Amino acid sequence: MLKAVLGASTLALTLFSGASQAQTQPIKEIVLVHGAFVNGAGWKPVYDILTKDGYQVSIAEHPLTSFSADVTAVKRTIDALPGPVLLVGHSYGGAIITDAGNDPKVKGLVYIAAHALDKGETEKANGKRFPNSARPLRKSADGYLTIAPANYPADFAADLPTAQASFEADAQEWTNASVFAAVAGEPAWRHKPTWYAVAKMDKIINPNLERMYAERAHAHTIEIAGASHSVYESHPQQVAALIEEAARQALNDKAMD
Numbered sequence: 617m618l619k620a621v622l623g624a625s626t627l628a629l630t631l632f633s634g635a636s637q638a639q640t641q642p643i644k645e646i647v648l649v650h651g652a653f654v655n656g657a658g659w660k661p662v663y664d665i666l667t668k669d670g671y672q673v674s675i676a677e678h679p680l681t682s683f684s685a686d687v688t689a690v691k692r693t694i695d696a697l698p699g700p701v702l703l704v705g706h707s708y709g710g711a712i713i714t715d716a717g718n719d720p721k722v723k724g725l726v727y728i729a730a731h732a733l734d735k736g737e738t739e740k741a742n743g744k745r746f747p748n749s750a751r752p753l754r755k756s757a758d759g760y761l762t763i764a765p766a767n768y769p770a771d772f773a774a775d776l777p778t779a780q781a782s783f784e785a786d787a788q789e790w791t792n793a794s795v796f797a798a799v800a801g802e803p804a805w806r807h808k809p810t811w812y813a814v815a816k817m818d819k820i821i822n823p824n825l826e827r828m829y830a831e832r833a834h835a836h837t838i839e840i841a842g843a844s845h846s847v848y849e850s851h852p853q854q855v856a857a858l859i860e861e862a863a864r865q866a867l868n869d870k871a872m873d
Contacts, residue, residue, distance in 0.1 A: 641867070642860075642864040643701065643863040645699065646702045647694060647701055647703050649706070650677075651707025652680060652796075658848060661848075674696075674697065678712065681792050682798075683715075687715050700866075703722050703724070705727055707729060710733075711731045711739060711798070714803045715803075715804070723809075723866045724810070724867075725805055727811070727829065728848050728855055729815040729820075730812075732835075734803055735801060735802055735803060737799070737800050739795075745825070748818075748821060749822075751767045755793065759794070761791050762791070765782075765786055768784065768785030772785075772846060774817065775851075809869035812830035813858050814830060814838070816839050818844060821845065836862070840854050
């Protein structure tokens, strides 16, 4: 009888231990989403760290032609993955993951100096509430925007080597101005666990706007001292560490309403 009791207890403990281990398994599929004026290449320093640590990383390239087209492109990447998925967005990429993150495969969101809009908001309007310190953008005749190359290093990438920042200034992606006026729908951060990295020296998005986004989303938040808007390139170790924390915890965390 005692043997039977001990056997049942051992079995129960084994099952509990197995369930606990299954519960704490990290998310392995990570999708990185770039922002305006750039492409996915800027994610390479973070990508290298994550892949070395065993994560399966996809970099979602989107066309910057309209908000709907950009969301569709990111959803296409999500659809190709088995899930569960952790979505990571930088800058305007945050607006994209706020929408695309409603996909049931997505179990967590990470914002890197990014817009985390609420329903009915736009980046343009929020930028007026919390003005940035960057100089005006240049606009093409057909309604696309970039940063004037002479202004790019100081405004977007002040903590990158000068040669790298200058190259990126000349390799910018023209971005349709309409994306900054796109009205947000239901935000995924309202019902999914969220992490946020504030870039403390950001000139493109006011750090106080970033803090507002993070607090409102009840995000697990870090602040990176000396970081420009290019924080994902200049501080890849800290950014990757936050992403890996999210990957470990997202399946066990609960978003707050």
